[in-house]
Amino acid sequence: MKPLEYHAPGALDDAVRLSAEAGASPLAGGTDLIVQHRMGRVEVAHMVDLKKIPELNVLEFDKKSGLRLGAAVPCAALAECEPIGRLYPSLLEGAELIGSTQIQSRASVGGNLCNGSPAADTICALIVLDAVCVIQGANGSREVAAKDFMTGPGETALNKGELLVEIRVPPPAPLSGNGYLRFIPRNEMDIAVVCVAAHLVFDKDRETCLDAKIAVGAAAPTPLLVEQAGRALIGSKLDEPALKAAAQAASKAVRPIDDARGTAEYRRHMAGVLTRRAVGMAVNRFKESG
Amino acid sequence: MSTKRVVTATINGTDSTLIVDDRMSLLDALRDAAGLTGTKEGCLTGDCGACSVIMNGRLVDSCLVMAPEAEGAIIETVEGLAQGNDLHPLQKRFLEHAALQCGVCTPGFLVAAKDLLDRNPEPTDDEVRYWLAGNLCRCTGYDKILRAVHDAAADLRSSSR
Numbered sequence: 001m002k003p004l005e006y007h008a009p010g011a012l013d014d015a016v017r018l019s020a021e022a023g024a025s026p027l028a029g030g031t032d033l034i035v036q037h038r039m040g041r042v043e044v045a046h047m048v049d050l051k052k053i054p055e056l057n058v059l060e061f062d063k064k065s066g067l068r069l070g071a072a073v074p075c076a077a078l079a080e081c082e083p084i085g086r087l088y089p090s091l092l093e094g095a096e097l098i099g100s101t102q103i104q105s106r107a108s109v110g111g112n113l114c115n116g117s118p119a120a121d122t123i124c125a126l127i128v129l130d131a132v133c134v135i136q137g138a139n140g141s142r143e144v145a146a147k148d149f150m151t152g153p154g155e156t157a158l159n160k161g162e163l164l165v166e167i168r169v170p171p172p173a174p175l176s177g178n179g180y181l182r183f184i185p186r187n188e189m190d191i192a193v194v195c196v197a198a199h200l201v202f203d204k205d206r207e208t209c210l211d212a213k214i215a216v217g218a219a220a221p222t223p224l225l226v227e228q229a230g231r232a233l234i235g236s237k238l239d240e241p242a243l244k245a246a247a248q249a250a251s252k253a254v255r256p257i258d259d260a261r262g263t264a265e266y267r268r269h270m271a272g273v274l275t276r277r278a279v280g281m282a283v284n285r286f287k288e289s290g
Numbered sequence: 291m292s293t294k295r296v297v298t299a300t301i302n303g304t305d306s307t308l309i310v311d312d313r314m315s316l317l318d319a320l321r322d323a324a325g326l327t328g329t330k331e332g333c334l335t336g337d338c339g340a341c342s343v344i345m346n347g348r349l350v351d352s353c354l355v356m357a358p359e360a361e362g363a364i365i366e367t368v369e370g371l372a373q374g375n376d377l378h379p380l381q382k383r384f385l386e387h388a389a390l391q392c393g394v395c396t397p398g399f400l401v402a403a404k405d406l407l408d409r410n411p412e413p414t415d416d417e418v419r420y421w422l423a424g425n426l427c428r429c430t431g432y433d434k435i436l437r438a439v440h441d442a443a444a445d446l447r448s449s450s451r
Contacts, residue, residue, distance in 0.1 A: 003292040003313075004292050004312050004313045005292065005293050005312050006293070006295075006312040006356055006358040006359075008358070008359075008361075027356070029354075030354050030355065030356065031336055031354055034315075034353075034354050034356065035335050035336060035354070038334060038335075039335075047312075047356060049356075049358075049359060051359075074348070076348060099336065099424065100336075100339065100423050100424020100425075101349050101402065101405075101420075101421050101422075101423070101424050102336065102339055102342055102349050102350055102351045102354075102402070102424045103336055103351070103354075103424065105345075105348035105349050105350045106348075106350055106351075106354060106355070188420070188423050189337075189423055189424070
């Protein structure tokens with residue numbers, strides 16, 4: 001075994017400084033990092049544990065400013081924070097699909113983003129909810145929209161030495177609904193073949209779609225905000241022609257690959273199927289919200 | 291050089307001081323430094339749950355926790371279930387239902403089930419199945435384990451009345 005040193009800074013500045021050093025890797029829940037390290041896929045000489053830093057443990061909701069989710073907060077904590085399941089069900093759905101109970105005790109949404117997988121289960125919801133990633137580096141902080149955070153398989157907008165500190169999600173519009181689902185060939189404990197999140201905003205008539213966002217994951221090098229799919233729904237009453245156009249737009253926008261979990265052709269088809277279903281979930285959520 | 295350090299944690303209610311290497315997992319620390327070999331090594335990738343322990347009130351795979359992370363933590367392992375010679379209701383029911391064969395997965399199932407019943411004294415079948423989905427058994431299958439958990443839950447409910 002190669003040498004490894006563990007660090008647990010209590011201050012963000014120290015974490016940023018330590019993370020900038022050669023061979024340093026930030027550690028949140030470790031459910032990706034420790035496995036990758038053990039398998040020799042990443043070389044880590046310094047593990048910088050972020051869980052002692054207050055800024056990365058924030059979990060609070062405010063009606064005006066929305067949700068603040070520290071990058072190291074474990075997925076299990078999301079279900080315990082009441083407004084999340086009610087207002088951001090798509091985010092909770094994604095977080096609760098990541099691995100087992102044991103994994104959810106440790107894995108964080110921040111880590112899910114930083115791991116950079118196109119099939120990450122929380123990113124599509126954050127994209128359609130207009131979330132912003134707050135990043136800290138040695139020269140200060142900056143913000144990157146969730147839709148721009150992942151830049152390629154295993155790659156993110158983070159530069160070496162920069163840390164994802166928190167994710168901010170604005171409060172959803174009053175007349176709205178959102179949902180996330182993925183397709184896997186079994187019930188649980190798998191990685192998405194394709195996944196889709198939808199966020200719909202309705203007019204006062206409660207039928208006309210005023211705004212719509214659709215994000216598709218696991219079907220391109222990065223998760224995609226499919227603006228054409230959203231546009232196909234805006235102004236409609238989500239009737240069959242609009243749903244069909246949105247599904248077609250999603251199938252057209254993806255750039256999938258063949259791999260062990262599915263063929264490119266199948267993924268392209270499923271992107272459309274899941275778009276319809278995710279829209280259906282968002283509609284139901286809106287109706288249930290009264 | 292990897293760093294050696296002293297980690298102080300409360301393990302099964304006892305203040306414990308362990309000397310660990312920074313490369314070690316909590317699983318290694320429990321087994322090799324604390325001598326608590328009830329916690330088993332299975333996959334080392336967080337898939338099988340054989341190494342499940344409760345850390346600061348959350349069920350975790352100890353193979354995916356670095357040993358130094360345990361500093362100041364409250365940890366419960368399978369060794370903490372029985373009170374002296376008096377087995378925990380889960381242990382009694384696992385034996386009664388023969389809910390094990392080789393036994394490597396059993397400590398993880400017991401700890402995971404205990405955490406479930408601490409949170410939810412009357413889980414549905416689906417709730418038990420989902421909660422235990424991160425614990426794999428390659429011998430017995432899951433039906434006996436489910437029955438043992440439900441019976442133990444009923445025992446715990448009647449004893450708490």
